[in-house]
Structure formats: structure tokens, C-alpha cells
Amino acid sequence: MAVNKDYVPNVRFCLKCGDLLNNRESLVVEYWEGDRTVYVCWCHKCGWKGETSDIVKFAATELDEE
Numbered sequence: 001m002a003v004n005k006d007y008v009p010n011v012r013f014c015l016k017c018g019d020l021l022n023n024r025e026s027l028v029v030e031y032w033e034g035d036r037t038v039y040v041c042w043c044h045k046c047g048w049k050g051e052t053s054d055i056v057k058f059a060a061t062e063l064d065e066e
């Protein structure tokens with residue numbers, strides 16, 4: 001199996017504690033679901049595991065300015 005040593009995932013820090021995920025103990029795996037890019041992450045420091053994805057399109061309401 002070839003390993004791309006130049007590959008750097010877009011997720012670099014743990015979403016819970018902020019520790020670097022780019023190390024041998026943590027894990028970031030990238031996969032694609034249609035046009036979405038999804039990252040499965042596991043942080044060795046705090047134990048958080050979960051998924052995050054790039055946002056392709058979103059809708060938001062306008063905030064009231066009072």
C-alpha cells in the first residue's frame with residue numbers, strides 16, 4: 001500500500017481540547033460522501049472521537065439588530 005507522505009488533512013486540531021491531531025497517536029481519516037468531504041477524528045489526549053465535514057452550502061437566518 002502506498003502512503004502519501006505529503007497528504008495533510010484539513011482537520012489539524014481536536015474539536016474538543018484543541019490538541020494537534022497530526023501525530024502518531026491520534027487519527028484523522030478522510031472519506032467522501034457524494035460531494036461532501038468527511039473527516040473521522042480521534043484525539044489521543046482527551047479521547048474525543050467524531051466526524052466533521054466541509055460545508056458545501058448552508059442556510060442561516062438573519063440576526064436581529066436591536
Ligand SMILES: [Zn+2]
Binds near residue numbers: 048
Ligand atoms: Zn482532544
